[in-house]
Amino acid sequence: MTETSSHTDLQTDPWPAPHASGPVDATVTVPGSKSVTNRGLVLAALAAEPGWLRRPLRSRDTLLMAEALRTLGVRIEEGVGPDGTGEAWRIIPAALRGPATVDVGNAGTVMRFLPPVAALADGPVHFDGDARSHERPLHGVIDALRVLGARIDDDGRGALPMTVHGGGALDGGPVEIDASSSSQFVSALLLSAPRFNQGVEVRHVGANLPSMPHIRMTVDMLRVVGAQVDEPETGGEPNVWRVSPSALLGRDLTVEPDLSNAQPFLAAALVTGGRVTVPDWPARTTQPGDALREIFTEMGGSCELTEAGLTFTGTGRIHGIDVDLSEVGELTPGIAAVAALADSPSTLRGVAHLRLHETDRLAALTKEINELGGDVTETEDGLHIRPRPLHGGVFHTYHDHRMATAGAIIGLAVEGVEIENVATTAKTLPDFPRMWTEMLGV
Missing domain, CATH: 3.65.10.10 (Enolpyruvate transferase domain)
Structure with missing residues (x-):
């Protein structure tokens, strides 16, 4: 039985995920990979x-x-x-x-x-x-x-x-x-x-x-x-x-910047119709996070890679996606969060192995998004996400850093989302709450 079967990790101090009041416009320096x-x-x-x-x-x-x-x-x-x-x-x-x-x-x-x-x-x-x-x-x-x-x-x-x-x-x-x-x-x-x-x-x-x-x-x-x-x-x-x-x-x-940890910040540009620049984005890399350039562009944004880094710009619209994430499975939670806010359904495939990660990520994403009013179902090797109007509530993390950042992404567009145990982001992204609020100018 995985930890997704209960809320045993519930803490008394959930973090209120900031709600975006408008398009973000920020430069975010992401720590190393x-x-x-x-x-x-x-x-x-x-x-x-x-x-x-x-x-x-x-x-x-x-x-x-x-x-x-x-x-x-x-x-x-x-x-x-x-x-x-x-x-x-x-x-x-x-x-x-x-x-x-x-x-x-x-x-x-x-x-x-x-x-x-x-x-x-x-x-x-x-x-x-x-x-x-x-x-x-x-x-x-x-x-x-x-x-x-x-x-x-x-x-x-x-x-x-x-x-x-x-x-x-x-x-x-x-x-x-x-x-x-x-x-x-x-x-x-x-x-x-x-x-x-x-x-x-x-x-x-x-x-x-x-x-x-x-x-x-x-x-x-x-x-x-x-x-x-x-x-x-x-x-x-x-x-x-x-x-x-x-x-x-x-x-x-x-050490290169951690491109997978750049995901929530690029997602913020997509969700809010804003712009985020990540300095030092490498022109060539083996990091799975580099796939975000293509995936998030297909979901409605655009990007430009220059000597200053990667600048990602949202249009204010988010499109659903049908995508095989088998090579970049760690990006699934953030993509699922964005897909829950899209204008059409999404199918995320090739990630059955995520059931064996920090938590059973497929079960966790399904449960937490659905408890905010979403419509997510597990498939044999992934998720099918049908966007619906979401509401506030506690988003549980199961001691999984990428669940915490996924909840924060949803909180940009949905008022009243609270992240249980946001401190779990310290696993790979120290000081995430400060970085997030500074990006939003809060």
């Missing part, structure tokens, strides 16, 4: 020399990752860059050690990326986290690591809590996994693979593989630090990734 920050931390920790991570995201998920690596012996010094400007973290690799205990919170990247790292440690590493983390699948990583030579105690759960008995090294080699419930299973094995004695050959044998842009991000970042990767995207065998054993280089990496 969680996905890039946490991949960068892992790769730097496994490198053969120190490295820098500039403009890292400071959020619950990334601080959990940094602290977990510290417990394994890695030094992470927070300060300014080597040129004396901008926030940067200096990562100094060390021999990975146990015994250690890692708190994953409810961070998918921490609970999935670090067990392969722990297998390289000298001693046992125990993993545990929030109650919801016990419900999120880890079998893909656990089973694969066992095939590759690791010893793991999970009492047969395929989930947390568990202990990885690190032996200081891992054989590696070929392994088959079903990553249809999370692309993070593939990324987790690839990130540590250069340190495996034989590298790794990961073969996905399940149904459709979701969130492919995140795997492409992993491959790109591995290549930046000197790893040799063969992948389907560059002419390799379909659904097979090969990483050769090698030493990783310490690099000076700059």
